[in-house]
Amino acid sequence: MKDTCVFCKIARGEIPAKIVYENSKIIAFLDINPRNEGHTLVIPKAHYQSLLDMPEEILSELLIVAKELCEKMKNKLQAKGFNLVINIGKVAGQEVPHFHLHIIPRYPDDGEVIKFGEIKQKNLEEVYHKLCE
Numbered sequence: 001m002k003d004t005c006v007f008c009k010i011a012r013g014e015i016p017a018k019i020v021y022e023n024s025k026i027i028a029f030l031d032i033n034p035r036n037e038g039h040t041l042v043i044p045k046a047h048y049q050s051l052l053d054m055p056e057e058i059l060s061e062l063l064i065v066a067k068e069l070c071e072k073m074k075n076k077l078q079a080k081g082f083n084l085v086i087n088i089g090k091v092a093g094q095e096v097p098h099f100h101l102h103i104i105p106r107y108p109d110d111g112e113v114i115k116f117g118e119i120k121q122k123n124l125e126e127v128y129h130k131l132c133e
Helices: 006-011 056-076 124-132
Strands: 019-022 026-030 040-044 081-085 101-106
Touching: 006 026, 006 040, 019 056, 026 056, 040 056, 056 081, 056 101
Parallel strands: none
Antiparallel strands: 019 026, 026 040, 040 101, 081 101
């Protein structure tokens, strides 16, 4: 998979991207279909299909990089807030099977309020017991 993965190709420099951060393990680049100015994808250079496959030390480093990028966007782009989005699996909207974290800078009146969809009433007690017993 990693030979054909578009994000692996970006990480290897085989496909051009607007790279805003890079170290030996993590790379971040501007999304080619941005939801807002500064929309950035942060990925591990190594191929991991989703959050569930990633080693914790890589995930920790990736989140530290995401925080640094948010601070940079706040200062350089005057972003007033951020949505950090991770989709896990096709059913959840993951289009590229390589872990990626979306950083979507938010601006006053940008009209892009992200909603989680219709509220579905569930028996909280039943769900709690399924998860905790």
